[in-house]
Amino acid sequence: MSPSPVTDTTSSDSRPPVGGASRRPPLVWALVCAAGAGAVLLAAGREWARVRYGAGGGSPLGLVTLTGSDLAAYLGPAALASLAAVVAVLVARGMWRRLIGVVVALGGVAAVLGAFTGVRRDTILAAAAERSALSAAGGAAYEAGAAWPAVTVAGGIILVGAGIVAVARASRWPGMSERYERRGAGSPPPARGPRAAGSAPGSAAGSAMGARADRERELWDALDRGDDPTADGDGAGTS
Structure with missing residues (x-):
């Protein structure tokens, strides 16, 4: 007799409330x-x-x-x-x-x-x-x-x-600035790599927009930590 499969319900029950909740x-x-x-x-x-x-x-x-x-x-x-x-x-x-x-x-x-x-x-x-x-x-x-x-x-x-x-x-x-925070541990990372780069003819423009979004997220993260992003000479240049 083969053992019956066990359904894992811990992942759905332990998720933190999102959105309006x-x-x-x-x-x-x-x-x-x-x-x-x-x-x-x-x-x-x-x-x-x-x-x-x-x-x-x-x-x-x-x-x-x-x-x-x-x-x-x-x-x-x-x-x-x-x-x-x-x-x-x-x-x-x-x-x-x-x-x-x-x-x-x-x-x-x-x-x-x-x-x-x-x-x-x-x-x-x-x-x-x-x-x-x-x-x-x-x-x-x-x-x-x-x-x-x-x-x-x-x-x-x-x-x-x-x-x-x-x-x-x-x-x-x-x-109020929660939407600018990093993605949580349970959120999937943004698509990158060859699959994202070659998924569409306009992949170059998509990569540029993704890099710009990552840069904006890094700036907001620095502000949330109390750092001044303009004081960093290596990362404060214009995009």
């Missing part, structure tokens, strides 16, 4: 970060508290409305910095991605702290006193909302979680 994690991460930073930025411009002066007796002397940015001035800059860091993570590579992920997480921490400190009584009264001269005229009563500070906390938590994910996994995400 490999780019899905960073795109999802970027959308989540943008949602968190957008929530913080939106809430920072909304009304968080109102302060009425002279409310002890008679008609109030004045009313001061305060936004989230009035109570915590760093909310807007923290959200904008997080948005900029999202783009930077997609462009950067290696250890820089982890450092930028830390920036995203710190922006989320700042948003959460701003939400909690912004609804405190002393913070509200101090911000109102800076914006109205009626603070010295009499007593003050304040009203603080909870909806927009809660949105700020939610956005900050999203940014903190996204920053942690970036620190842990962003170094393995594909970069």
Whole structure:
């Protein structure tokens, strides 16, 4: 009895994801970060508290409305910095991605702290006193909302979680210059030799185009390594 053939399935199962599957994690991460930073930025411009002066007796002397940015001035800059860091993570590579992920997480921490400190009584009264001269005229009563500070906390938590994910996994995400990288170990090498040179009447032109493509790939590889291809006197000539 002859032994039955065994089918090797390891090569197909162990292939790394290619195309859209490999780019899905960073795109999802970027959308989540943008949602968190957008929530913080939106809430920072909304009304968080109102302060009425002279409310002890008679008609109030004045009313001061305060936004989230009035109570915590760093909310807007923290959200904008997080948005900029999202783009930077997609462009950067290696250890820089982890450092930028830390920036995203710190922006989320700042948003959460701003939400909690912004609804405190002393913070509200101090911000109102800076914006109205009626603070010295009499007593003050304040009203603080909870909806927009809660949105700020939610956005900050999203940014903190996204920053942690970036620190842990962003170094393995594909970069925007991935199409200029070398072919992987499982990709077939470009056709060369007598077969490629004599396969068609226009093989001379094809060889020239192949050499030019190889030269461009070498230049991009040098840029990815941080080298200056123009500093190499032997390989920096014009093609």
